[in-house]
Amino acid sequence: MSHPSRTVPAMALALVLAACGGGDGRPVVIDGPTPKADCGPGSNPETGLQGRVSREDHLSGRAAEGYTCNTELVGHFGAENPIGTVGGFKVERYTDSSGRDCAYYDTTLLYPTNLVDFEAGVNVLDMSDPAHPVRTARLVTPAMLSPHESLVVSQQGGVLAAVLGNPSFYPGIVDVYDLEPDCRQPRLRSSSLTGVLGHESGISPDGKTFYSASPGTPTLTAVDISNPLVSQRLWTGNYTSHGLSISADGNRAYLAAGNGNGVLILDVSEIQARKPDPQVREIAAISWENQTIPQNAIPFTRDGKPYLLEIDEYSSNGSGVAAHGRIVGAGRIIDISDETHPKIVSNLRLEVHEPENRDLIANDPGAQLPVQGYAGHYCNVPTRVDPDIAACSMIVSGLRIFDIRDPTRPREIAYFNAPVNPRVTPVFEASNWAMSSPAFVPERKEIWYTDGYGGFYVVRVTNGVW
Numbered sequence: 001m002s003h004p005s006r007t008v009p010a011m012a013l014a015l016v017l018a019a020c021g022g023g024d025g026r027p028v029v030i031d032g033p034t035p036k037a038d039c040g041p042g043s044n045p046e047t048g049l050q051g052r053v054s055r056e057d058h059l060s061g062r063a064a065e066g067y068t069c070n071t072e073l074v075g076h077f078g079a080e081n082p083i084g085t086v087g088g089f090k091v092e093r094y095t096d097s098s099g100r101d102c103a104y105y106d107t108t109l110l111y112p113t114n115l116v117d118f119e120a121g122v123n124v125l126d127m128s129d130p131a132h133p134v135r136t137a138r139l140v141t142p143a144m145l146s147p148h149e150s151l152v153v154s155q156q157g158g159v160l161a162a163v164l165g166n167p168s169f170y171p172g173i174v175d176v177y178d179l180e181p182d183c184r185q186p187r188l189r190s191s192s193l194t195g196v197l198g199h200e201s202g203i204s205p206d207g208k209t210f211y212s213a214s215p216g217t218p219t220l221t222a223v224d225i226s227n228p229l230v231s232q233r234l235w236t237g238n239y240t241s242h243g244l245s246i247s248a249d250g251n252r253a254y255l256a257a258g259n260g261n262g263v264l265i266l267d268v269s270e271i272q273a274r275k276p277d278p279q280v281r282e283i284a285a286i287s288w289e290n291q292t293i294p295q296n297a298i299p300f301t302r303d304g305k306p307y308l309l310e311i312d313e314y315s316s317n318g319s320g321v322a323a324h325g326r327i328v329g330a331g332r333i334i335d336i337s338d339e340t341h342p343k344i345v346s347n348l349r350l351e352v353h354e355p356e357n358r359d360l361i362a363n364d365p366g367a368q369l370p371v372q373g374y375a376g377h378y379c380n381v382p383t384r385v386d387p388d389i390a391a392c393s394m395i396v397s398g399l400r401i402f403d404i405r406d407p408t409r410p411r412e413i414a415y416f417n418a419p420v421n422p423r424v425t426p427v428f429e430a431s432n433w434a435m436s437s438p439a440f441v442p443e444r445k446e447i448w449y450t451d452g453y454g455g456f457y458v459v460r461v462t463n464g465v466w
Contacts, residue, residue: 051350078455087450157207165198243296262287366431
């Protein structure tokens with residue numbers, strides 16, 4: 001079963017949105033970069049284009065200071081690892097029933113570095129003092145040694161899960177851990193060959209259904225993980241999928257679809273209801289003109305209206321990944337009020353993503369790596385109901401934070417781009433690898449994320465901008 005792209009020409013879409021306007025009557029603008037942050041006291045801001053870390057800044061030592069705007073470093077775990085990598089693709093937070101606060105993050109940035117990393121696995125951190133994270137466990141079952149982008153936590157179900165994966169795919173061993181009664185010491189519930197190849201994932205909010213996904217193979221698989229003794233495959237469908245998110249009721253799956261299909265909305269209610277031989281129905285699909293590789297799409301509501309927060313990874317010149325391509329998908333917000341006709345209402349982009357700036361920044365350290373560069377990778381929100389902000393890991397540009405209270409007019413309010421230090425093993429030029437989906441502590445205005453060579457960071461948003 002194939003799903004042809006349904007591309008909406010960018011200019012036509014811009015004209016439609018401009019005609020409609022926002023809630024206050026002003027026109028909605030979706031072309032160009034998101035407005036820059038206004039950096040307040042204590043900031044050490046960028047010196048040029050929004051999101052840029054120039055070669056001149058490396059040579060002068062400015063990049064070694066890092067770049068902050070309305071943020072401050074609270075805590076850090078990990079340092080440059082001369083053997084493997086120290087930060088990967090997902091950061092998850094869980095607070096157990098006793099009030100203990102924990103963080104989980106994978107340490108495999110790029111296969112095959114995990115094969116030579118003596119500390120591979122998923123790190124478990126006690127976050128009772130965010131200024132001094134303490135590692136309390138390292139999970140080393142098959143899927144945790146190389147989860148690629150599939151590490152996921154269900155807050156409601158109190159479980160952590162992943163599927164054995166890499167940039168293409170591995171056999172789909174699914175590992176499931178209980179995070180209760182002590183989140184500092186997760187307990188293996190099951191490890192089973194139920195995933196049918198692995199790369200990315202999704203999980204129902206109730207923690208009962210794990211979805212194993214691969215953007216390179218049409219093997220989207222739903223796994224029942226509700227039984228502590230045995231996981232059971234429920235359904236495998238002919239869908240290529242990068243990351244996917246599941247609606248609060250478990251009845252919709254929002255796929256960052258493979259094969260250039262943008263975002264695909266599926267009715268998975270029969271899987272959620274555990275009907276025999278469940279059938280999945282396609283509701284809608286949407287693509288966009290500057291699409292690269294859709295990474296994930298997260299549902300949220302703002303003032304009762306439903307949206308998706310989507311981000312693309314990497315760059316291209318029209319087909320496939322290209323080293324410093326002119327097309328950068330970056331992020332966008334999609335209105336799904338009518339789920340059969342989703343529409344893009346705004347973008348989350350930086351000046352370094354714009355085609356007219358690509359030649360200027362082409363020789364910056366890290367810019368030419370096809371699997372890195374100035375591009376997006378993951379976004380997340382603190383809550384799926386009325387989030388005030390979205391935070392995005394944008395690789396060389398670091399952690400970027402956007403005000404999305406008006407989803408039609410987001411604006412950047414803060415950023416944190418970690419200090420760039422020389423590499424012990426300079427396989428790649430020293431630059432940031434901020435690629436993880438971030439986690440949040442809203443009550444302290446903290447964001448947790450990882451950098452491939454820098455480790456785990458606790459960042460606080462300052463100056464009242466959140």
